[in-house]
Amino acid sequence: MNDMFVVCGEALMDVYVLGPTPTGLHLDARIGGSPFNVAVGLARLGRPSALLTGLSRDAAGERLMHALQAEGVDTRLVLRSDAPTTLSVVSVDAGGLPHYAFYGHGSADRAIDSARLPALPPQVRVLQFGSYALVVEPVGSALRALAARERDRCLVAYDPNVRLNVEPDVARWRTMVEAMVALSHMVKVSDEDLGLLYPDSVPGEVARRWLSLGVQLVVLTRGARGSEAWTAGSHVAESAAPVEVVDTVGAGDTFQAALLTWLDEQQALSVAGLAALDAQRLAALLRFATRVAAITCSRRGADMPRRAELPAD
Template structure:
């Protein structure tokens, strides 16, 4: 297995406020970020994965780096800096309603620009882009330029993973999503994100527009209602795998990692092979990725499955 998957985007700490202490707050900080999770998920599923991100030299950045190494994710494309680590702070009020505070200005994961963007090794076969790193600067411009530059050499995959607590401007998100769709061969999106981005458009209408831009596979995840997939010639819907849900943290990231893994194992990671997928193969793809996501939902946090937990190979 010589081909490499490079996941591009943010890495951060999710900080949960557990309660108070006599002198302050009790906090539980956990490694996270959608692209970070996808890279770990790919590695656990047996893929050779690297993460292209910016990591701080602070204590949180060192913890993120340690986790990547422990999960066998290649760190040669990680750009280190003295900028702080992004923090996403989650607290719950007396009524049990969660509140989110995001601290990301001037942080390491958005500090990458065109000049500091690392060169990709020649064995990179797939570039996976995702989440808020594409809509913040300077990293957003750098990553979009990377997608444009590598579009004809690598297979480009994209998951918008809209985060309005980071960038509340839906217009900016739509502009970025449309630009990335025009540079991508695979787009995976949740029904929640589509509802935010295009509330007046049916999913099939959005999928057709993206396919007209050059996307070869559009996948829609619908949580407990399963998933759907479109190619230029085919459409298929698949029910969700049964699961006793503990939480859904990391489910979408797991689905994406499993989707790419299945295509790789089946030797279908090319534009021609994506276009030729029939309904049977599309259904197999959705079932595999859905099963992987269900395993994550059955566990606390973004605890993604390993390859031996899934059928086949």
């Protein structure tokens, strides 16, 4: 299997404030970022994946690079720089409510411009885009240009993964999401994101409008309420898999990696293949992705499963 998946977007450190020390704060920094997670999830599911991102040469960037290499993610498209690593700092107040502070201005993962975009290897078949890298500059413009340039050669998949703590302007998010949807063949979105972007629309209306723009497959995740999928000819809904939830960190990223994996294994990862999915196959796709994401929910953090951990169908 020589075809490659390239995931485009950010890689960062989630920094958890665990409490005070006599001279400061006890911090726990974890590798992360939605695109980073999707690339690792694909590799663990047996797909050849690469991450196109900017990584710092600082200690956090070195840790992210080491993690990619340890997971078998191709790093030839990683652009190194002396800019700092993005930090997402999470603290919990006395009432148990989380608070988020984001430190990303001038960081390595958003410093990519069109002139620095690396050439894609010829075996690249799928480009996966997602999260805040599409709405910050200069990397957002560079990645949108990449999608426009390659969409006739590669299948373009997209997950908005709205993060208002990075860009609080919902109107800007909506504009950028619409621009990316128009370039995409497959879109996966959460009900939470749709509620932020289109509070006055029901999901089916949004899905059908996106299909009219040229998207071949729209998938909606609804957490404990399951998932739905639409093509031009079919619509299906599936229940969530029963699971004892430890946390849901990385569940959406796992779901996306699992969607791409199932479609690849079923030889449906093409524009024609997506268009040909009938209701029965759509239901099987959702069941597979739900089962994979449930394993992540049963474990602490974004600990995504490997292909061998999944029961045979």
